[in-house]
Amino acid sequence: MVNTKLKVAIYCRLSEEDRNKQSETDDSNSIQNQKSMLLQYSIEQGWEVYNIYSDDDYTGSDRKRPEFNKLLTEAKEHKFDIILCKTQSRFTRELELVEKYIHGLFPIWGIRFVSIVDNADTDNKGNKKSRQINGLVNEWYLEDMSENIKSVLTDRRKNGHHIGAFALYGYKKDPDVKGHLIIDEEAAQVVREVFSLFLQGYGKTAIARMLNDRGIPNPTEYKRIHGLRYQQPKRKNCTLWKYFAISDMLNNEIYIGNMVQGKYGSVSYKTKQNKPRPKDQWYIVEGTHEPIIEREMWEKVQALIAQKVRPFTEGKVGLFARKARCMNCGYTMSSNKQRDGRRYLRCSNRHVAKDACIGSFISVTKLEQAVIKELNKLSTAYLDKDELEQSVTFNNDLRGNKEVLQKEISAYQKKITEYIKGIRELYLDKVKGVITEQDYCGLSKDFSEEKDRLEKLVIDTQKRLDVLERKMQAGDNRRQLIDQYTNLEHLDRETVEKLIDYILVGKKDPVTKEVPVEIHWNF
Incomplete structure (x- = not known):
């Protein structure tokens, strides 16, 4: 006997306003209730449950919900016949997506959409206007909520209240006063040491190496060790102190008691993407909390930083800037000038901790010659071949x-x-x-x-x-592209940008003295 049961895909989403998590691995009560309700409804209708898609801790305007996108992919492949939700807003709060999927693509794909509480059902042609009104109301809700939240947060920033999810390294949130920071003495000692070492003449990379050699966890690892739910960057050696962590610390006014917020602003209420804001739009309020660094030391450090700033080749971008990477750890190689006046590229990981990296190193001149040599070889090979x-x-x-x-x-x-x-x-x-x-x-x-x-x-x-x-x-x-750059004697930045995606540089061979170079072209 052929099975004629309709297959239903159940979609659940936890809205942020009713989040109630018990632990990191548990579903929220809201998600559990949605699943129970929708499973019971499916059984009553005689539908076969194909799959349960559940997005926990996601807003209805987030288009990057993993299970939501999986649902859409499998709907397009018609792996089920019906999508079932508690309400239309659980599926989406955006009118644009209501029109695109519920009224547009789902009928084309042969997918029926049903939501229980607000009686949305695409098999019922009479309630299309109701679904559109629901979508419009949800869209207004999103926009109003976004503006209200933004207004409240702006007001709190202007008054010097800390509103971030985590306190800056060296501080912790005051358990008694919301929005106030207090000193975390364990981390504050490290901050004071960093400022002191810099005044003594140690460079930022040297300071990072000293902290790593002593096994002091960097700010992200420190948060994890202390039980904060901080998302660790997914890259190699992410627990080590680096040049930029030291540099950011030495420039952060929060350490002298000033609250600095609003460095980044959201692009739109429909996305979580942020973009940098100009400094004149930051919210800076002085004297909001106890300083870790005294004003006198701060001013000396800022004066020293200003003295050490030097533009690369008189303000020009380096020939291989952001193009050369370490073959071992994948980090972008940094440029520095030796006493002989020549420029070299090196992997900074070699200097932040013992055994962190093999220490890729090459002169800019030698890398330029390697690129030109390889380009000429490619040119010869192509010109010799029939088109x-x-x-x-x-x-x-x-x-x-x-x-x-x-x-x-x-x-x-x-x-x-x-x-x-x-x-x-x-x-x-x-x-x-x-x-x-x-x-x-x-x-x-x-x-x-x-x-x-x-x-x-x-x-x-x-x-x-x-x-x-x-x-x-x-x-x-490729033939036409390579033909433009034959018989080059020197490279310029424009040529490098056009031809090269990135270059991997290895460690010098102790026998041949050759440095392995692997060029990844843009063609």
Whole structure:
């Protein structure tokens, strides 16, 4: 007998105003209630639950919700027949998305949208205007809420109240007075030492190395150690002190008792993206909290910083600025001038901690020669080849690369589907009492983390595939591009920007004395 049951995808979202988390791994009560309600409704309607998509701690205007986007992808593939939500606003609060999906793409994809509380149902042609009104009201709600919050926060900033999620390193939030900072003596000792060492003549990189050699955790690691839910940057050696951490500390007025906020502002209430604001738009209020650094020491440090500032090559951008990276750790190499007057590029990781990096090092002149040599080799190879042969080889290479990337994406997606199925089965086992809440939380967390990792791999691989397809559409223009830059004696910044994506520099070979260089071209 053929199974004619309609498949339903359940979507739940926790709104920020009713968040009530018990722990990092638990679903909120709000999410649990939504799931129970929607599962019961599905059973009453005789629908088969395909999957439960749940976004916890996301607003209705956030378009980057992971489960929301997964839902849309699988809706397009028609892996289910119905999308079920508690209310239309749980799906989205944006009128634009209501029109795009609920009234536009879902009917084309053959997907029915149903929300229980506000009676939205795309099978009911008579309530389309109600759905549109709901979308408009939700849009107004978002905008009004954003303006109200912004107004309150601006007022608090102007009055010198700290409104950030975390206090600056060296301080902690006053448990008795909201918006007030008090000194965290353990971290404050490090801050005082940094200012003192700088006045003694130590450079910023040297100070970072000294702190790392003593095993002192940097600000982000310090937060994690002290139990703060601070998202650690996902890169190598992210627990080490670096040049920029010391530099930012030496320039931060908060350490002399002034509250400085508003350095970044939101682009729009519809996005979480922020952009830097000019200094005249910052909110600076003096004397809001106890200083860690005395005014006299602060002024001496600022005077010393001003003396040490030197533009690179009289204000010009360095030839390989932001292009040269360490082959070992991936960090952008910094430029410095030696006593002989020549410029060198080195990986700063070598100097911030023992064994942090191999210490890639090369002179700017030598790297320039390596690039010109490789460019001339490419030019010779292309000019010697028949143009038709080049084009065929080019397209065959790209097609082969495309097939590899498509297979990788397919393999990742297959694994993701398996993890989603596993999470769904775990949840149903928990509801039936087959496994305990504790077992469910542990297992589902492992499954979710692996699923998230694979989804990021899909996104990264898809980006590479998109670049590849653009190259295939544009055709092989490498011959013409390289031909413009034959027989060069010197490079300029414009040429480097146009031709080079990035360069990996390794450590000098002790035998051959050669420095490995790997050039990644823009063509």
